[in-house]
Amino acid sequence: MAVSAEDRKRIADAIRAAEANTSGEIVCVLARASSEYHAVPVLAGALCALVLPWALVFLTQWSVERILIAQFFIFVLTTAISVLTPLGMALVPRRIKRTRAHRAAREQFHTRGLARLDTRAGVLIYVSLAERYARIVVDDHLAAKVPANEWRAAVGALTSHVKEGRVANGFIAAIERCGTVLAAQAPGPHQDKLPDRIYVI
Numbered sequence: 001m002a003v004s005a006e007d008r009k010r011i012a013d014a015i016r017a018a019e020a021n022t023s024g025e026i027v028c029v030l031a032r033a034s035s036e037y038h039a040v041p042v043l044a045g046a047l048c049a050l051v052l053p054w055a056l057v058f059l060t061q062w063s064v065e066r067i068l069i070a071q072f073f074i075f076v077l078t079t080a081i082s083v084l085t086p087l088g089m090a091l092v093p094r095r096i097k098r099t100r101a102h103r104a105a106r107e108q109f110h111t112r113g114l115a116r117l118d119t120r121a122g123v124l125i126y127v128s129l130a131e132r133y134a135r136i137v138v139d140d141h142l143a144a145k146v147p148a149n150e151w152r153a154a155v156g157a158l159t160s161h162v163k164e165g166r167v168a169n170g171f172i173a174a175i176e177r178c179g180t181v182l183a184a185q186a187p188g189p190h191q192d193k194l195p196d197r198i199y200v201i
Helices: 005-019 039-059 066-084 089-091 095-110 142-143 148-162 168-184
Strands: 025-031 122-128 133-138 198-199
Touching: 005 025, 005 168, 005 198, 066 089, 066 122, 066 198, 089 095, 095 122, 095 133, 122 148, 122 168, 133 142, 133 148, 148 168, 168 198
Parallel strands: 025 122, 025 198
Antiparallel strands: 122 133
């Protein structure tokens, strides 16, 4: 799900409009993946290489040398398939994917400067495509003032579009909802300390 130059402009315009009546800041991040899972393809290849040769032992008259060669190719083939196809990501437990995506979202909140705002009104809208994960991260000060269901509604607006392949529309819907919350909780004037853009990483 690529984000075109036109989509980036639409998102930037939506951020500017949402920030017009607030001292808060909104930053959007679209990640292709939140983490790398190098161990998973290797483990999948090793498991197949350990299990499948037993079928050759019982079902064929192959020599030990031929079975060892087959075992090597099974390992290489399974590992390559796991790396080059969505199978590798599908084999990662959902809990691990969510944990890593959540950690990546928190890191982006700090990396993009939202944790250093004097207004304590920073909002990060984060989507990780590989993990199928979306989250809105806000400053603790803002989180204490706004009910969690407000942010959940924004995430719901975001994911309903992303599931249908309309990534830009999802971000724009979430930006508009977050802008309404910020205008109520952290009214302007806006100083525009952070760039109005989406970061694709």
